[in-house]
Amino acid sequence: MYTTSSAFLEVLIEQGVTYVFANLGSDHPALVEAIAEARALGRAIPEIITCPNEMVGMSAAHGYWQASGVAQAVVVHVECGTQALAGAMHNAAKGRAPMLIFAGASPYTQNGELKGSRNEFIQWIQDVHDQRGLVRGYVKYDNELRTGANASEIINRAFQFAYSDPKGPVYLMGAREVMEEAAPEVATDRSKWTPVAPAALTQEAVATLGHALMAAQRPLIVTSYLGRNPEAVEALAAFCDVTGAGVLESVPTWQNFPHSNLLYLGNQWNDPHQNEALALADLVLVIDSDVPWIPVHSRPAPGATIFHIDIDPLKAQMPLFHIDADGSFQADAALALRQLTAWLAGNQIGEYQLSDRKAGWKCLHDKRLQRLAILEAEPAEGTITPEYVVACLRTLSDEDMLFVNEGISKYPTVFNHLALDRPGSIFTSGGGSLGYNGGAAIGVKLAQPDKTVVALTGDGSFMFSVPSSVHWMARRYEAPFLQIVFNNRGWKSPKLSTLAVHPDGYASRAESLDVSFDPPPDYAGIAMASGGAFGLKVTEPSEIKAAIAEGLRVVREEKRAAVLDIWLAHL
Incomplete structure (x- = not known):
């Protein structure tokens, strides 16, 4: 039977969606069935990317759009999955990244009145008063699919909002009964759903x-x-x-x-x-x-x-x-x-x-170039500097590289010393919620599989990115990338913020500000265990060039991710 779920998948194809970054739950039986039916019958649907963590999935959709200009879809589980998107939702809103987020909803019948009616205890617990309200302050448009009769119209309208400037994410939800409902087959004429034309000066x-x-x-x-x-x-x-x-x-x-x-x-x-x-x-x-x-x-x-x-x-x-x-x-x-x-x-x-x-x-x-040249000189005393790391990366870079920057306190270092000229060669989240870089690198790689993707991240951002999910997905979906971790054993940005306000206060003299990661996790080991990545800890400046070269070789030739855990001076 052609259902609301079938219509949902068909509109995604008509809107040019290649991937659905999905974290499925008990609210999605109709969607899972529609996917299986489409595959069995040879009907075109987007590729489903299983995302063990919602933040990673939405960050991947963010990165895919940045590298392609095409909005993708994210599917999550009721209000729980919606809340798990929080950081990525902030980044997409502030970074003006268009994408469609769809969440199921608890069934609205409980005695078997309709197909999809409640049959698991969790469906009472996950029924909340205003699920859409969780994201209303961050999306350009939110709505609920209430019937299959106009589902295609609602979904197309959502994409029209997403693509119109200022672009941004949109959110739809649908209960199990609605997603199981029979729906009319309506072909989308995309010329009738174009985004609002860009404005010019008077x-x-x-x-x-x-x-x-x-x-x-x-x-x-x-x-x-x-x-x-x-x-x-x-x-x-x-x-x-x-x-x-x-x-x-x-x-x-x-x-x-x-x-x-x-x-x-x-x-x-x-x-x-x-x-x-x-x-x-x-x-x-x-x-x-x-x-x-x-x-x-x-x-x-x-x-x-x-x-x-x-x-x-x-x-x-x-x-x-x-x-x-x-x-x-x-x-x-x-x-x-x-x-x-x-x-x-x-x-x-x-x-x-x-x-x-x-x-x-x-x-x-x-004058600026002269200052940068001094900063990126090879350190003489054995302590690796981030400027030297990025300068070494620049010497090994080429026109086929794309960069994802979540260096946080190293944001300017990355921009300054990569010194890029190509439009569309580097991306950041545009927001302030850490953990974007891993998922985004996967999305960028999926969008441009012939490019070499390099993600540069602080150690704090690395942990926020849910690396176990990131590197599992990178291996499962053949999206390898090089990840360079600036390891200063803690969160440097909160320290800088505190000292900027209290330069001579108690914090300036304290032995600890509770932002250190000592002893640090084995970042390379996490990626190796989760996704078979190549991992290397680097502590000497003399090792930097060879380490980056080897990481790039592994990504390009062995087609697996590589993580370089580069130790900087302690924060």
Whole structure:
């Protein structure tokens, strides 16, 4: 029988879904039956990826979208599985990652009135008042399938929300009786369910911004996630070439601008000092950034003109946000940049003015490279530095590598010393819930199986990632990747946060801040036991290059994951 569950699977195929990252439970008999029936009859359905942990499964869907641009599906078990998604749900919401999450629900009949009626004790316990409310603050759309008659329409509507900017996850649920119900076979015409078209700047806005750019002496672009669209990276490079604007990344979550470009001025995070480029700029154009600067540390110069272009300029999900912009515009970055570039073509900036701008920013660009070169030199005293590790990785990297960055306190180190130019070559969660990197690496590898995937993670993030599930899945679904663990034996970020607020307090003199992992787990051993991974502990700088080379060889030739447990100075 063609059921609501059959319709669910069919819409996924019609929406281009390749994988369902699933953690199945007692609420899914109809879905399990529909999957088995489709396989028996040769009906196309997405591949089912068994995910022993929900966080890993949703992180894999997140990574798959980042590497492909195609939203995937996640299936979890009632409200328990929904709650287990918590960290990954936060990351997908803050990282604006589209995906469909489907959870079953406890049956709503208890005496056998309908097929799927309650027949296990757990179904009374797992029946809660507002299951959808658990995620409502994090999803773009939530709904319940109440009948098979319009299930296809509801599912397609969910995808339309997910793909419309600002993109994000959507959540559907359905009780067992509904998923067992007969449903009409309705083919999806995807042309009728397209996302909302990207917005452009008005002519007035283009003129306002254009005139301001003409008058500026030191225009600066600040961005964080413009690179989610590779075309926007190209548009930004073209725009900067005709304007002489410098580019500063603030808490970047994507590859936003080529690091080799002489107008690239680096990336800022929690640095407790004034950014030089931000202080020099007399016009700051913020494009697609959630945190363009941290006012207590760094901000534009007094009197600087500030404009803001964003797919989400009001930051609707942030209770507190304001940057004193002189003009704020909701627009797609690629479209807006092309509009401004075209306007400036007819109102050319003077040759001397343009060369002066570029020369000024090039000076800062070159100074930055000199500082980085000093940091990444091979350590002389036997203590491995993260800068040296990433520099060694860079020398062994090629155009076929994709990177997943969850270095936390090492976030800037990874971006700075990989020094990437390619759009779509590095990904972060975009959120603040740790544990994204392992599942995301699997998703990236599934999306681009011919690429070599490298995940860089702190030791705390490694444990948050549920490595036993990650490495089991990597082996089961032939998605090997190299995982580099920055092991400083603890959570460094809470220590840094505390000392930033209490530099001379009791914590600064305490022997322990309760954030250490001494003695540390055997990270490589966990991966070896869970998924047959290659594992290696590295404690000497002289071992780094050979260890990375061997890890890459294992991933590429033996097709199994590799974990390098690299010991840094103690936190």
